[in-house]
Amino acid sequence: MSSPGERDTSEWYRSFGEAEARGQSAIYEEWALGVADDAEVLSLIDGLPLQKRQPNLVFACARLLGAAEGGYPELRRWLVHNFAALATETLRRSTQTNEARxxxxxxxxxxxxxxxxxxxxxxxxxxxxxxxxxxxxxxxxxxxxxxxxxxxxxxxxxxxxxxxxxxxxxxxxxxxxxxxxxxxxxxxxxxxxxxxxxxxxxxxxxxxxxxxxxxxxxxxxxxxxxxxxxxxxxxxxxxxxxxxxxxxxxxxxxxxxxxxxxxxxxxxxxxxxxxxxxxxxxxxxxxxxxxxxxxxxxxxxxxxxxxxxxxxxxxxxxxxxxxx
Ligand SMILES: C[S@@+](CC[C@H](N)C(=O)[O-])C[C@H]1O[C@@H](n2cnc3c(N)ncnc32)[C@H](O)[C@@H]1O
Structure with a gap:
């Protein structure tokens, strides 16, 4: 679970991709590393309040709103076209993963x-x-x-x-x-x-x-x-x-x-x-x-x-x- 601390958004996504998603989700790893190197998408995400820039939250909201579980280029196109809706969704949600295990x-x-x-x-x-x-x-x-x-x-x-x-x-x-x-x-x-x-x-x-x-x-x-x-x-x-x-x-x-x-x-x-x-x-x-x-x-x-x-x-x- 990442927390924002003082890290910049690019570092946050890179760390999420390498330390949390790797070995657990190839899709999230690719998405996170893609965002980490993408100045345009980073500037969109930086427009969100700090707590709402969380990779897990942004990716879950994107999937909830219909982003396909494909490669980063596809996600990137989706994010750029749908960022206003995504931003609204992140504001009303937080990560609430409930794990019975x-x-x-x-x-x-x-x-x-x-x-x-x-x-x-x-x-x-x-x-x-x-x-x-x-x-x-x-x-x-x-x-x-x-x-x-x-x-x-x-x-x-x-x-x-x-x-x-x-x-x-x-x-x-x-x-x-x-x-x-x-x-x-x-x-x-x-x-x-x-x-x-x-x-x-x-x-x-x-x-x-x-x-x-x-x-x-x-x-x-x-x-x-x-x-x-x-x-x-x-x-x-x-x-x-x-x-x-x-x-x-x-x-x-x-x-x-x-x-x-x-x-x-x-x-x-x-x-x-x-x-x-x-x-x-x-x-x-x-x-x-x-x-x-x-x-x-x-x-x-x-x-x-x-x-x-x-x-x-x-x-x-x-x-x-x-x-x-
Ligand atoms: C990651 S979930 C964990 C859910 C569950 N405890 C589990 O282990 O599966 C964290 C939950 O804590 C809630 N939460 C965060 N801060 C809280 C606070 N100050 N008071 C009550 N709930 C809070 C969030 O809304 C979220 O549902």
């Missing part, structure tokens, strides 16, 4: 807590990560761990290293609630289309998993409060049932908050009588980062932490878990 990283941490659990996710998007008890899991190709009522339509697979405390049964979740600046509704066709478009072009397996997870969540949609988590957290937490362990989850959200706001959010999380599971880039939380192994390397992996104590490096989409 991250539950494969959350599960071992959830299993360390006494149940039953009340889950409160900050930055929940459509809430797919609020259903860790409804998916099946297989670690290193093991026999799946299933929900209480049997095999799920969604099997989340992950590879592991180290002593990951993989549970034999899934935690009992008695309450789930989320907060998002703009919650997405799994029952709304436009929101579902946006979620699907946020998956990169070649990632058919992810798109399939997304559709299956949406099917599960649609049958029992979560409560999602709309607004800034800094304002809403304490009020939403009050609705958690007594007798359940309240667990705040932050997953791929903290880097979206400017540092001062992020620290305010951390303070409000710490004021709650709750456990906190974070699944964030190592840039997300200074207290977690300070405890990471010095040679752990800062790469594209996330860090799983419980109450700001690092537990594991994980693949950003839940595909791997390297226990510390």
């Amino acid at each position: 991250r539950c494969a990283s959350l599960l071992p941490a959830l299993s360390m807590l006494a149940g039953p659990l009340a889950l409160l996710e900050i930055g929940a998007s459509a809430g797919l990560c609020l259903y860790p008890d409804r998916y099946s899991y297989s670690y290193d190709g093991s026999e799946p761990i299933d929900p209480a009522d049997g095999r799920s339509a969604v099997l989340l697979e992950s590879t592991t290293t180290g002593p990951v405390p993989v549970p034999s049964v899934l935690p009992q979740v008695v309450w789930r609630s989320g907060i998002d600046l703009r919650p997405l509704d799994v029952r709304d066709a436009h929101d579902v289309k946006w979620l699907e478009t946020l998956v990169w072009p070649e990632q058919a397996e992810r798109r399939e998993r997304l559709r299956s997870a949406i099917g599960i969540v649609r049958s029992d949609p979560p409560r999602l409060a709309e607004g800034d988590a800094i304002d809403l957290l304490a009020g939403v937490a009050q609705n958690a049932p007594p007798g359940a362990t309240l667990v705040v989850i932050t997953s791929a959200v903290l880097v979206y908050l400017p540092f001062a706001e992020r620290m305010r959010l951390v303070e409000s999380i710490l004021r709650l009588d709750a456990n906190w599971i974070s699944l964030e880039s190592d840039r997300g939380l200074p207290a977690v980062r300070a405890q990471l192994p010095v040679d752990g390397g800062s790469d594209s992996r996330f860090v799983l932490a419980l109450d700001q104590r690092p537990l594991a490096y994980t693949g950003a989409n839940g595909q791997s878990l390297d226990w510390l």
